[in-house]
Amino acid sequence: MDPKPPSPPHVLIFPCPAQGHVNSMLKLTELLLPAGLHITFLISAKDHDRLSRFTTVHSRLSSYPGFRFHVIHGLYEGPIDTDEKLNLMLIDSLPKVTTPLLRNLLLDSQVTCFIADGILGFALDAAAGTGVPVMFFRTVSACAFWAYFCIPDLINSGDLPFQGTNLDERIVNVKGMEGFLRRRDLPSFCRSGLSNTTFQEVTNITRRTPDAHALILNTFEDLEGPILSHIQKHCPNIYTIGPLHAHLKARSISKSTSSNSLFQEDRTCIGWLDQHAPKSVLYVSFGSIATLTRDQLIEFWHGLVNSEKPFLWVIREDLVSSLDDENKVPSELEKDTKERGCLVGWAPQEDVLTHSAVGAFLTHNGWNSTLESIVEGVPMVSWPFFADQQPNSRFVEAVWKLGLDMKDTCDRRIVEKIVKEVMEVRKEEFEESARRMAKLAKESVSSGGSSYRNLDRLIEDIKKMSTQSN
Structure with missing residues (x-):
């Protein structure tokens, strides 16, 4: 009797419930599915409803039998345009509602790999002890990620908190940005006091990135190569696979625009x-x-x-x-x-x-x-x-x-x-x-380009994880 063929790799993907995060992680999903991966995409009830009403995402992804949305109910679904509202979502609502759910999914669903939004640090805690590797996908630029990562160094050097009100004062303790970075160019949370909870949360989460198995970034080497070289000293396993929307078109997965808008578009x-x-x-x-x-x-x-x-x-x-x-x-x-x-x-x-x-x-x-x-x-x-x-x-x-x-x-x-x-x-x-x-x-997303190669490497590495777990 022939042995049962191994199950396809199963990837759990979890974005922060906000337009830019959902959009880019859905595009990542569309790039992974043709490789035969099975994907469960966690999404808030509000965002799922909006995608259903305003996009063709269901018809685009329905051709892949290994794809499914897992809808999360009970999340804070209001605006996140202030520190207080962002805190309500990141620090209160998301961890409380989703940590038990994540544990169950990771333990019961034979998940090969967990790709979590890199701003959701509690994903590492939820996966602890499950044996499932966690990859962080940061939806920001490499330069912004590196600025966040260097914040503890700026506190140690006395650059933070700011002394005085001159926002044009030069910041020279972020490697790779010494010649042009000013106070006003640091992430906006740096303008608040060190006790600001958003400031603390984003800084702490970013510093936990080396604890993840890998870091995925929506960028390309010709754009941010010098900054990527600094990040790689702390996070050696990086996959730069962007620009994702151009990558989709380059691979003929979606010649037309793959809209993932949570708003109704006026054409x-x-x-x-x-x-x-x-x-x-x-x-x-x-x-x-x-x-x-x-x-x-x-x-x-x-x-x-x-x-x-x-x-x-x-x-x-x-x-x-x-x-x-x-x-x-x-x-x-x-x-x-x-x-x-x-x-x-x-x-x-x-x-x-x-x-x-x-x-x-x-x-x-x-x-x-x-x-x-x-x-x-x-x-x-x-x-x-x-x-x-x-x-x-x-x-x-x-x-x-x-x-x-x-x-x-x-x-x-x-x-x-x-x-x-x-x-x-x-x-x-x-x-x-x-x-x-x-x-x-x-060129980066064309056959042989840096992002094209990195996506192939990401897919192969996930498949190896599946082989090792079977």
């Missing part, structure tokens, strides 16, 4: 873009979490109108606080917007950035947005909101030369000036840098 803006000349439109989006005050909204609005550039602006329903009938947008701005602007509640961003009419991207520099802009060769105007976005925006300007950073300012004259600088005065310079980096990004 009418594509028709609006069709009416404009190449590289003439400024695309504006602050992502899924950032919020503006009414005053900030008005300053941005004046700056965009005064730049005299056509603009496509994503204004989420919850983007602006205190915007009601008494605080509505001035009529003259609405009039000028009708002449040269297009406002949508949410845009199909990958398709927008691919469109020939888009000449620049005013972005919060969330990592997915930054990579999507890099792949399409679109220069950036950076206005980071919090967390990893601060170091990302500094690298966009000072290292990669892909645009200008206007963090910590929100003035209509500065907005107008920076937009014109990127789209007129230094247009050719930024477009040339963007073209060069886009070429390197696409």
Whole structure:
């Protein structure tokens, strides 16, 4: 009698329940499934409902019999745009609800490997004693990860907490960033006191990364090689497999855009873009979490109108606080917007950035947005909101030369000036840098490229784990 064939490797994937995290870890899932891996994807009830309503993810993944969603009920599902709300999710809700669930899954489901969002440190505790290797997937850039990792060193050197209010003071104790990093470019949590719980939690979690079996990053070597070399001294087993969305297309897994949006996309803006000349439109989006005050909204609005550039602006329903009938947008701005602007509640961003009419991207520099802009060769105007976005925006300007950073300012004259600088005065310079980096990004995910090879290595290593466990 022939022996029973070994079971396919079974991977458990668990993202932090937020748009950028779910999006990138679903793309990782789509890259792993064609290799014959079975995957259980843990997801909050709210995010699962939104994916079901707004995307084709179920039809895309239903062709893989080894895939299933495991829906988690009882999580905090409110906004995470403040330290207090982020703490409620990361420190209170997630560990309490999911740790027992994870233990049961890891013990009872013959899991080969557990790929956990690297910001969920309790995943290591849940897996302790189960024999299941834990890989951390960090959805931030390598440069942001390294800045987080170095925070204890900055405390020891006296750089943190800040003394005085000068945010332009140079930080020289983050290796690889000595020549250009300022206080204002550190992750936003560094501006709070050392007793801030979010600051402590993110720092502690990042320092636990070497305890994981491996670190997976959505980046590529030509973009962040020097920083990766510093990380590798602490985390020797790194898989850089990004940009993930470009990797999907390069492997012919998804020639069309694989949207994993938790918001309903308004595709009418594509028709609006069709009416404009190449590289003439400024695309504006602050992502899924950032919020503006009414005053900030008005300053941005004046700056965009005064730049005299056509603009496509994503204004989420919850983007602006205190915007009601008494605080509505001035009529003259609405009039000028009708002449040269297009406002949508949410845009199909990958398709927008691919469109020939888009000449620049005013972005919060969330990592997915930054990579999507890099792949399409679109220069950036950076206005980071919090967390990893601060170091990302500094690298966009000072290292990669892909645009200008206007963090910590929100003035209509500065907005107008920076937009014109990127789209007129230094247009050719930024477009040339963007073209060069886009070429390197696409080469990295093409057959033989660094990210392509690293994904193959990741898949083979997971399969070896399965062989060893059988």
